Amino acid sequence: MEVTRIFDILPYYEEKFQPKDDVIASKEDGQWKKINIKQYREIADNISYGFLALGVQPGDRIAQISPNRVEWNIVDMAILQIGAIHVPIYPTISETDYKHILGHAGVKFVFVSGNELLRKIKHILPDVPSIEGIYTYKDLQEYKHLNDLIELGKQNQDPEKLEKLKTSIKPDDVATIIYTSGTTGTQKGVMLTHNNLVSNFLAVAYIPPFGEKHKAVSYLPLCHVYERMLNYLYQYLGISVYYAENIGTITDNMKDVHPQIMSTVPRLLEKVYDKLVATGQKLKGPKSWIFWGAFHLAQRYELKGANGRFYEWKRKKYDKLVYSKWRAALGGEINLMVSGGAAMQPRLGRLFTCAGINILEGYGLTETSPVIAVCDFSEHGIKFGTVGPVLKNLEVKIADDGEICVKGPSVMKGYYKDDKLTAETIDKEGWLHTGDLGHIEPEGQLKITGRKKELFKTSFGKYVSPQLIEDVFKESLFIDQLIVVGENQKFAGALMIPDFIFLKSYCERKEIPFGSNKEVIANSVIKKRFQKEIDKYNKQFGDTEKIKSWDLLDAEWAVETGELTPTMKLKRPYIFRKYADKIDNLF
Template structure:
C-alpha cells in the first residue's frame, strides 16, 4: 500500500483498525458517527462528484466551516483528484473572503452555518457554493455528493495514481496581524512527514483512544493533528462549540485534545474563581494545593514532605480538576503561542499533562514538541526538535528551520517567499535559543521593539510573567521609540470581584471599576511587584486598565487567540499617548 499522500490514510486506517467510530459530530442532541469504511464511501463519492463537475487536478476549492466531519470529507475528496483545498477562517471579513477567492482563483466553495453562507454569497460573485446545511439559497452538499454515486471508480483510481507526494494539496491563508493574508503552499509530503514525526510524541493508545477537537480545522495545527489521528486509529469527536467544551469533555471522556494557551488560561481562571467561592477549610485547602502546584518542577525531587503533600492535594483537590476534563485525559497538546510556565507547573502537578509544541503554518506546523513524561518535560521549553527537522539560531537570535515540513512558498508571492526561504532555511521570525535538543522561544522578532534609549524589549516574556497575577486577564506591553515600556491591561473580572469582596467594597460594572482610584492603586502594586523580575529598561512605568476583554469577534485577537498588536495599537492610540503625556 502506498502511504505518502494524505488520502492514503483512509485505506490505511481500514486495514489497521477498521474503526466503528472514526469521526463523530453532535447534531440535534445526538452524536452522529462515521466508521472508517463509511468515510471511504463518502469521500470516494465526493471525489467522483468533483470530477463530474469538472473540478480537476490543480483546481482550488474553498472550505469555510466550523469543525464537522463534512469538512474532512471535502478535504480528502479533493486530495484524491489532485485538487487543492483552500481552508478559510469563518470569522474573517467579507473583504478577506473576496480577496482569497480571487487570489486563489477558487472555483467552488463549501460552507457551514447560515452566517458563513451569507458572507460567502456576498464575496463569491459567480462561484458555485454548497452548504453543509439545507438552505433555499444554495445547493446541499449531499445532493452534490449524489452526482458521484454512479461514477467510474476506475477513473478515480487513475486520478489518485496521478497525485504525487510532492504535489500541492492545500493553500492556507495565514490570519496575520497586518496587511493581506499570505497563501502558504503545503504539499502532501510536507504534512505527511510532520504527522509521522508527531505520532512518535503521542502517548495515547493506538486504535482505542479518542480525542475532542475544537481548534479550527482551517488552522494547520488541528488539521495535521487530525491526519495524525487517522494514522493512529484515534477517534475524533468534534465539540459542539467553544461554550460547550466543558460539557463535551465530561460526556465523551477523551484521552486528549489540542489547545492554545488562551483557552488553558480561561480553564485555569474558571477553576480559581470557583476556589474563591469556597468557604472556610475548603477554601484554605484549595489555595494550599494551588501553592503546591506553583512550586512543582517535574525534573526536581523536592523531598518526601513535598511529595506527600502533593499526593494529598491530588486526592482531595486536583482530582476534581481532572474530573472536569472528563477524568481520562492522558495528554494535552498546546501550541500557537507561549504558555505561562506557572500554568504548566500547576497542570503537571495536578497530573494533567500539558505538552507544549512549537511551529508555524509554513512548517506544517510542528518544529518541536514535548515528550509527554515527567523525565523528559522541561517547563518553559517547547520540547525537542522533531525527527528529520534541523534548527539553528541565527546571529540575531532568530530561529531558522530546514526539513521536509517546510512549505513550498507563498502562493503568487515569490518576492516574499525569497525573503523567508534562504539557502533551504526558513526564517521563522521568532527569537529563541537551543539547549541541546530542547528549544526555548523568547519572543517574536517582529514584536520586539526598541525604546528611545536604544534598549530592546521583548514584550511576550513580560506579558506572560505579569499574567501570573490572578487580577490580570490580558495585557499588551507597548513603548516603541518611547523612553519606557507601558501596558494596556484587561483585568480579570473574577479576580477583581474577589479583591473587592476581600476589601469590603462593592463590585459594580467593569467600566466603573477600572476608573476607581482604589482599584488603580491595587494594580499599581501588582505591577510594582512584577517589575522586580525585569531589567530596569523593561519595567512597566504606566498602564491603562480597559473594561472589555479582547476577542476574535471584536478584532483584537487572531483566530488562534494571539494578540493583533497593530490593531490594538491603532484602536487604543489615544490611551497609549495619554500614558506617555501623563508621565512625571
C-alpha cells in the same frame, strides 16, 4: 502500507485497525453522528466522483468555510485524492477577507456550513467569477446540499479513473493553500504539500501514548494547520476524533465523550484556571483550606519528583480530594493536552501537570506544517517555559540576531502567487526565517523570547522585546491581557486588561465595591493593588524593560472586535491605532 500522501490515511486505517463506529464524530441535534472507516471512504469516494463529473481537475482550488464537523474531514479527503487543492477558510473573518481569499486563490467550488456564513459570502460572489458552485451542509432552498454532490457521484462512479488519479498524485504535490494574516492583517496563501503535512505528523507520532481504544476531543478550528495536522495524527494512530459543538459546550462534550487527549491554546487553559480560582474563592471552612492547599501545592510543582517525597505524598492526598474532581469536570479520563498557537504561562503547565493532566507545549508556524518543536516524554522533553526539543527530522539554527531559522521536509513550498515574499522568507540555502526570536537551552529545548518585527527601540537606543515582558506579566492572577509599548520613548509602558473574574472574587473577599468593569478599574484601591503587582514583576527586568507607565482597559480583546487573530495573537498595528490616544497618554 506506507502513508506518503494525506489520503493514504484512509486505506491505512482500514488495513491496520479493528472496525469501530466512531473514527470521526460530531454532535447534531443533541446526538453524536458517528462515521466508521467504511462510510468515511465510501462517502469521500462518491464526493470525488461528483467532483470529477463537475469537471474538477488536479490543481483546481476548492474551499471550505465551516466549523469542525465530520463532513469537513470527508470533503477534505475527497478533494485531496483527486489532486485538487483544499483552501480551508476561517468562519469568523470579514467579507473583505473572504473576497480576497476566494479571488486570490481562484476557488472553483465553495462548501459552507449554513445560512449565517452564506449571508457573509453571497454578496461577493459576483466579484469572484471563478466560483462555479456552492454546496451547504444544511438544507437551504437557494443552494445545493452536500448530499446532492454525493448523489451525483453515485451516478457517475468510475473507480478505475479515481484510482489512476490517486496513483498520479506525488508527495510533493500541493495539497492545501492556507491563508494566514499573522498579526499584520496581510493575507498570505501558504502552499503546503502532502509531504509537508505527512512528514510533520509522522515526526510527532511517537509522542501520544494512545491508539485505537482512545478518544480525542477537537475544538480548535480545522482550518488552522495546527488542529488539522493533529487530526491527521489522531486518525493515523487510530484515535477516535469527536468534534465539540463550540467553545461554550466543550466541557459538556468532554463529559459525554471521556477523551484521553485534546489540543488546546493557552487562552482556554487560562479560562479554566480562572474558573478554578473563582470556585475556590466561594468555598468556606475546611473545603476552602483543602482547595487552596491543593492549588498552592500545584503552583510549586516540579517534574520528576524534584520537590521530594513529602511533596509527592501530599500530592497523592490532594489528588483524591481535589485534582480528581478537576479531571472529572473534563470528562474524567483526560491525560494529555497539547498546547500551541501562543506562549503558555509556566503556572498553567505546573498546575495541570500536577493535577494529572500532562501539558505538552509546542511551537510552529503555518509555513512549517506547523510543528517545529514540542515537549515530549523523553528525559529532557519537558521544561516549563520552553517549547521542548526540535523535531528530529528538522534542523534549527539561531541567527546572529537571535532569529529562529528552520530547514526540513515540513517547510512550505512557498506563498501562492508571491515569489518575492517566498524568496524573502526562505533563503537560497533552504532556511526558512521564522521571524521569531529564541535560543536553545543547555538541555536542548527551544525557548521563544519574542518576535523580531515586534522589537522596538527606546529613545536611548535600547531594544525591547514586548512579548517577553508580556509573557512574564501574564503570570499574574490579576492580569488577563496586555500590550507593551514604548517605540522611541524613554521607557516601556503597557495597556492592561484585568482578569475580571479573578478581580471580582478579589473585591468580594476584600469588601471592595465592584460595580461595572469601568467602575472597578477607576477605583484607587484597585489601582494601588495593580501597582504592587507591577512592581513585583518589574523586579525580573532591567531598567529598560520595566513597565513604568500603565493604564487599565475595561473590555477584553477578542477576534470579533479585531484585536486578536483567529489564533489569539495580538494584532499590534490595530491595537496601536485603536488606542493611540491612551498610548500617547502613557508618555
